[in-house]
Amino acid sequence: MMDFQMLAKGIALAGCAIGAGCSLIAGIGPGIGEGNAVAKALEAIGRQPECKGDVTSTMLLGCAIAETTGIYGFVTGLLLIFVAPGMFMNFLS
Helix, strand or coil, rough: CHHHHHHHHHHHHHHHHHHHHHHHHHHHHHHHHHHHHHHHHHHHHHHHHHHHHHHHHHHHHHHHHHHHHHHHHHHHHHHHHHHHHHHHHHCCC
16 A cells, blocks of 8 residues: 555656646746837837837836736746645645
């Protein structure tokens, strides 16, 4: 019976590690999206310098909203690394 519990703990920890790695990949999307947004904003400001304030404020709002996706992935990864293994160990004991 002890071998089954060790196997179950190992599988639970492996699942936490794989899930944390997958959730931290979520930081790639916002980085690419925000880079594209800034590039297009600079292009728009270069074409029409008089609309710099409007373009900048809209770009900053869009970047802040896009960044929440990366933050959610980061928080999920941290929870899977630090919180979930303890919960599984208590449950499987």
